[in-house]
Amino acid sequence: MTARFFVVREDILPEAIVKTIQVKEILKSGKAHTINEAVERVGLSRSAFYKYKDGVYALAEIAREHIITVAMDLEHRSGVLSSVLGVIAAHDGNLLTMNQSIPLQGYANVVLSVDVSGLSKEIEPFIDLLKQQQGVRNALVIGQG
Template structure:
């Protein structure tokens, strides 16, 4: 069965859904830095937040899903790719695809497609963080979709 969507006025939503929206807004704006802090401020349980967070969005938020293609040159060392993926996850990015070349002259080219719709700030902030990561020689956005 295909997903079905509805437009519903906020005041008739159950309280848990309204508080989920509040918690997501706090996280997106930086007013809360962790899920624990956001749900605590909103007066919501973490389990309710995780139950509803991927199913409720403001109408304009639905159109803001952003996918960027990032190209990087990574040192051929144990743990470099893992730390890059960890950084992206910590910034709330979601890796959709990944291609890596065979390392030549100590570096491998890695191209990632990343959903950055949940990343706080602009995708360029993520690129700057990647450039500062140990083992990353170059990082750039090469496409948006």
């Protein structure tokens, strides 16, 4: 069975789920050094924490770690953007958003948000590959989470 994911408002989640997320945040922040210490702080049993810990994540935690924003200057001619998108797809990137300016003096500025969680290369070589595409004048990571 394929895993399904949902975005759910915190106030309708069962208490054990909310407390599991709180425990993970406490551990990540260093306010507690052991799972025992963290679960005691929030009033959750260790067994409940272990039951949910691998299936519950704060949305910001997931999104922050796998998305880059790339600004590019592309020549205004047929196929340039298509080749860039092809490179992203070929390396298991997933385009999330794209904003493109009107071409001026033969170039358009394009800003892409890309989910790189499945990227088959490191970020820098991937950006270098984008820069090597014909018609790409520049590519720069302007945001990364």
